[in-house]
Amino acid sequence: MSELTRERGLRLLREMLRIRRFEERCAELYQAEKIRGFLHLYIGEEAIAAGVMPELLPDDAVVATYREHGHALARGVAMNAVMAEMYGKWEGASRGRGGSMHIFDAATRFYGGNAIVGGGLPLAVGLALADALQKQSRVTACFFGDGAVAEGEFHESLNLAALWKLPVLFLCENNLYAMGTALERAQSQVDLVAKAASYALPAARVDGMDVVDVGDATRSAVAAIRRGEGPRFLELVTYRFRAHSMFDAELYRTKSEVATWRARDPIALLRARLDLGEAAMAALDAEVVSEVDASVAFAEAGSWEPVERLTTDVYARRPP
Amino acid sequence: MAQMNMVQAINDALRLEMKRDDRVVVLGEDVGKVGGVFRVTAGLYDEFGEERVIDTPLSEGGIIGTAIGMALYGLVPVPEIQFADFIFPAYDQIVSELAKYRYRSGGEYPCKMVIRTPVGGGIRGGHYHSQSPEAQFIHVAGLKVVCPSNAADAKGLLLAAIRDPDPVLFFEPKRVYRAAKGEVPEGDYTVPLGQAKVVRPGKDVTIVTWGAMVYEALDAANKASVEGVECEIVDLRTLWPLDIDSVVGSVKKTGRLVVVHEAPRSCGLGGEIVALVNEKAFLHLEAPPVRVTGFDTPFPYTLEMEYLPLAHRILPAVLATAKY
Ligand SMILES: Cc1ncc(C[n+]2csc(CCOP(=O)(O)OP(=O)(O)O)c2C)c(N)n1
Ligand SMILES: [Mg+2]
Numbered sequence: 139m140s141e142l143t144r145e146r147g148l149r150l151l152r153e154m155l156r157i158r159r160f161e162e163r164c165a166e167l168y169q170a171e172k173i174r175g176f177l178h179l180y181i182g183e184e185a186i187a188a189g190v191m192p193e194l195l196p197d198d199a200v201v202a203t204y205r206e207h208g209h210a211l212a213r214g215v216a217m218n219a220v221m222a223e224m225y226g227k228w229e230g231a232s233r234g235r236g237g238s239m240h241i242f243d244a245a246t247r248f249y250g251g252n253a254i255v256g257g258g259l260p261l262a263v264g265l266a267l268a269d270a271l272q273k274q275s276r277v278t279a280c281f282f283g284d285g286a287v288a289e290g291e292f293h294e295s296l297n298l299a300a301l302w303k304l305p306v307l308f309l310c311e312n313n314l315y316a317m318g319t320a321l322e323r324a325q326s327q328v329d330l331v332a333k334a335a336s337y338a339l340p341a342a343r344v345d346g347m348d349v350v351d352v353g354d355a356t357r358s359a360v361a362a363i364r365r366g367e368g369p370r371f372l373e374l375v376t377y378r379f380r381a382h383s384m385f386d387a388e389l390y391r392t393k394s395e396v397a398t399w400r401a402r403d404p405i406a407l408l409r410a411r412l413d414l415g416e417a418a419m420a421a422l423d424a425e426v427v428s429e430v431d432a433s434v435a436f437a438e439a440g441s442w443e444p445v446e447r448l449t450t451d452v453y454a455r456r457p458p
Numbered sequence: 459m460a461q462m463n464m465v466q467a468i469n470d471a472l473r474l475e476m477k478r479d480d481r482v483v484v485l486g487e488d489v490g491k492v493g494g495v496f497r498v499t500a501g502l503y504d505e506f507g508e509e510r511v512i513d514t515p516l517s518e519g520g521i522i523g524t525a526i527g528m529a530l531y532g533l534v535p536v537p538e539i540q541f542a543d544f545i546f547p548a549y550d551q552i553v554s555e556l557a558k559y560r561y562r563s564g565g566e567y568p569c570k571m572v573i574r575t576p577v578g579g580g581i582r583g584g585h586y587h588s589q590s591p592e593a594q595f596i597h598v599a600g601l602k603v604v605c606p607s608n609a610a611d612a613k614g615l616l617l618a619a620i621r622d623p624d625p626v627l628f629f630e631p632k633r634v635y636r637a638a639k640g641e642v643p644e645g646d647y648t649v650p651l652g653q654a655k656v657v658r659p660g661k662d663v664t665i666v667t668w669g670a671m672v673y674e675a676l677d678a679a680n681k682a683s684v685e686g687v688e689c690e691i692v693d694l695r696t697l698w699p700l701d702i703d704s705v706v707g708s709v710k711k712t713g714r715l716v717v718v719h720e721a722p723r724s725c726g727l728g729g730e731i732v733a734l735v736n737e738k739a740f741l742h743l744e745a746p747p748v749r750v751t752g753f754d755t756p757f758p759y760t761l762e763m764e765y766l767p768l769a770h771r772i773l774p775a776v777l778a779t780a781k782y
């Protein structure tokens with residue numbers, strides 16, 4: 139365990155809390171039919187996004203999953219823009235065209251959520267290849283779930299990145315399930331570190347519930363990548379506390395398993411480590427909640443994409 | 459007869475055929491223990507066991523590729539792709555292997571299987587839970603493509619598809635999975651592939667459509683009727699091979715054609731239907747054929763109800779065609 143300054147600890151705690159409160163609000167807004175379609179919550183997994191992002195530089199790139207609200211917020215995409223996107227508003231990060239699974243932000247080099255599982259991996263390798271060709275010492279951080287490991291893109295991507303020694307950080311968020319399928323029902327090799335290492339790139343397993351461990355592991359992986367040592371793989375072991383989406387009866391896991399993991403809530407763990415009292419926690423919470431309130435007000439006040447714009451952005455210019 | 463929705467009717471067809479033919483194997487993501495995200499395969503795992511209902515990893519190329527192998531061997535796989543939008547990792551296997559195996563082997567190796575997958579918009583699913591890619595498969599010679607609009611047809615067409623000697627893509631309009639409720643014949647029941655059905659007779663305008671848009675066409679037709687225009691609605695049911703005779707027969711009667719589909723307009727099935735009608739019934743046409751379709755864009759989250767060719771867009775097209 140590395141030394142944890144109070145300042146860093148509080149920053150990490152705030153980030154995790156931002157994601158938690160944002161998503162709790164999203165769940166309520168979904169019930170109220172303000173947010174429609176599909177909603178996949180990151181609750182329980184906040185330590186990963188909150189731990190990884192501070193170790194990246196503003197010029198690094200991030201490729202995320204469809205469960206990406208936490209990635210976007212921790213990367214610095216404005217909460218207002220994320221909430222407005224959830225609503226489908228024109229003021230949203232992606233003009234409200236995609237909603238929850240499609241948050242993009244060029245300003246923070248956030249290359250999107252992606253509702254195609256595994257779809258982001260090859261293009262993350264391409265961003266890194268471009269950096270290598272352009273002699274940039276930037277890193278591309280690529281998030282994906284344990285489920286994506288079964289897709290062909292995972293294998294092609296790890297091979298290419300390792301073969302060409304590209305500056306990619308593969309971040310596998312192993313929450314033990316892909317929808318209703320437990321890892322051992324989907325993988326012949328359940329040791330994902332061994333699987334990644336078979337492509338000849340250094341790989342390590344990290345406690346994804348410990349935000350400090352996540353940060354430290356990311357820091358050393360990123361340093362090695364920046365030194366030109368090629369790709370790194372981190373398996374971040376975590377658990378989603380909520381259902382896969384808003385339509386999931388969770389018949390594939392037991393209540394006691396969920397309770398065991400909830401006992402390792404990353405926010406509670408860090409709070410205990412920081413020995414943060416009720417008053418200080420309440421004050422932090424109030425600040426975070428007011429940011430969430432403001433994002434809801436922003437989204438509510440937003441507008442819908444004008445129908446005349448429906449066919450724009452398909453091509454650079456509209457074909458005749 | 460029994461009252462069923464489309465989910466139940468498809469489930470009934472799968473159960474029936476799995477009982478009748480022990481070569482039938484269902485496979486896909488969460489189709490077994492969970493029973494499918496839309497519950498279409500619910501109960502099959504308990505009834506037939508894990509060798510007949512196989513839970514797979516997230517691996518669409520693998521699902522379709524292994525299904526092809528099983529089909530070549532002589533089993534009858536019925537893989538599920540969770541949403542049609544996720545079929546593209548398997549597109550290579552479908553296009554390069556499944557569609558062409560019979561032809562490439564000089565007719566020696568048939569590849570008999572049915573790929574089931576939910577299709578279409580209307581559930582606010584956004585870009586990747588809403589698309590209608592049927593034309594992308596029709597354009598590949600060697601595949602049959604089906605899309606039922608109601609529970610009885612879903613059962614009858616699925617049983618026919620599973621018994622068909624060719625590979626069939628079976629698109630299930632998810633918007634009406636539960637809403638399309640109706641009388642479904644009990645026991646064995648097939649609807650032949652390649653036969654459209656007139657679901658509303660009329661003398662003034664022919665509307666050709668399929669899947670969830672049949673209901674929008676009916677809605678528009680009822681409104682047009684108030685204005686004195688009677689629509690004949692042809693529900694294609696099988697998109698390929700196309701029952702062009704039924705379409706042409708109706709157009710010869712009405713002289714006017716409106717095709718409605720959710721998929722983008724350009725190079726959609728509507729374009730092919732219009733071309734065939736022009737070739738076969740040109741002199742019967744009283745007005746230029748019209749397409750009411752999705753737009754040539756990705757599928758939008760917010761503007762979904764503008765994108766879809768719903769009744770409020772079909773009606774003006776019908777009235778304008780009638781007045782032309
Ligand atoms: C190519 C593709 N296939 C299937 C799906 C449907 N789907 C969405 S999420 C998911 C499970 C993903 O599991 P994992 O990668 O472990 O991420 P988690 O949900 O656990 O965060 C599935 C099967 C999809 N979105 N894309
Ligand atoms: Mg997972």
